[in-house]
Structures are given as structure tokens and as C-alpha cells.
Amino acid sequence: MSVTTIATVTLTDQDKSVLRSAAYGAVSLLAAAGAKGNAQASIALTSATGVVGHVLSAKSRDIVLPGRTVAEFAEHVFPNLTAAMAILERQSPAEADNFRSTVLVAVEAAVHSRKGAPSPVVNAMARKIADALDAVY
Template sequence: MTDVKDHTTMSITLTEQDKITLRTAAYGAVSLLAAAGATGSPHKVATEGSVALASATGLVGHVLAEKSTGMNLNGKSVAELADHVLPALTASMSLLRKQAPAEADNFRGTVLVAVEAAARAQKGEPGPAMADMARKITEALDAA
């Protein structure tokens, strides 16, 4: 069996800090949803969102699959977590738009699928706080 690689994706060079920013943005978006009013089980919200991120393909999939060290997903409040994550979402989109426009679309789509998967982990419709956080995540992705 032969390996076939997309040479446009594989020729992109991301620094270790770039990769940390992408992982912080993606996994942080899921963490924000779990923290922002998940009723029932925030762990189920985080798990469903993380499973969606693990399904990513292309360069984004490779970066998200790497060992997740160096991410700053700490905070004593949702506001502190958002202070790290929302700018990382915008920075990730900006970085990918410059280096690989198709991967920017892939990253945006991957994060939005994870947001939707996390929201669906709720029993019933997501509450207002979770819906508002999903809107803020989308705005941060589109701000670049």
C-alpha cells in the first residue's frame, strides 16, 4: 500500500507555538461550551466536542491529534477561559488564512462541528448561556 499525501497541506510549516494556538482555540471552544451553562453533564458536552475534534482531517486534523501540551485552558471563571480562547480562535483563523486558506475553512468547519456536537450533548435545546457562547465562538472565528 502506498501513502498518498496532499503536498499543499504537508508543505505548510507551523511553529510549535502556532500548533499550541490552534489546539488552544479548538479544545478551548469545547471547554467554553462545557463551562458556559452546560446543564446535566459538562463532561458529556466536553467529550462530544472532543470526539468531533478528533475526527478532523488535513493539517488541522494532524495538529489536533498531536499531544496536547502547552495549552492554557485554565481560568477561575468562564471569563478568564474566554480571555485565552476567543483571541486564539481569531489568531488561528488569521494564521491559516495567510498560510493555507483551505485549512482556514477546514479549521472553522471543524470547530463549528465540535460546537454543534457539544451543544447536542445537552438534553433538550442548549440554554441561553450556551447558545450565546456558541455565537461568541463563531464571531471570534469570523473576526480574522
């Protein structure tokens, strides 16, 4: 098991998997809801800085996104978003804020990458993602 320690934040492989699955799962949920800016959203995730940036930009095969329907998929992603915030909040509130803002920038990139207003379905999914990020508070 490898452990990453950067700036007093120590994350296990499982912690890193939760963070990656949560962030990339949020982007995938938006795609399932009809958002078209997934490439921009992925760029937002890999452009993160700090501990979060190191974790999200690492080459890994540990991103777990199970489910055949949006509902099944959401049942996995939303708890991971909340768990990722809890993991980071325990060790570094600044990195928790960094993760939250990184995911929300990715959401904005996915939602607003095309001309015209996003659909109500996409807006609703974006709100649910934000709610899952804030559920730890």
C-alpha cells in the same frame, strides 16, 4: 523547535499550540457555560482531517487554558480562535476553512448532544465562539 509542513502549510510549535488551545478552549468554554456534550465535542476535534487534524489529534501538553472565571478564560480563548484563523488563512485558506468547520462541528456536538433545547447561556457562548472565528475576515 519542531516545524510541521504538510501540503504547503508550515506551522511552528507556537502555531500548533495556538490552534490546540483555541479549539480545546472553545469546547471548555461551552462546558463552563453548561453544555453537556464535551466528549462528543472532543471526538469531533480529534476526527478532523488535513493539517488541522494532524495538529488537533497530536499528543501534546501545550494547551494553555488559564483563568479562574469564565470571563478570564474567554479573554484567552477568543483571541486564540481569531489568531488560529489568521495563522491558517495566511498559509492556506482551505485549512482555515477546515479549522473553522471543525470547531463549529465540535460546538454543535457539545450544544446538541442532549435531548431538549440548549440553554440560552450555551447558545450565547456558541455564537461568541463563531464570532471569534469570523473576526479575522
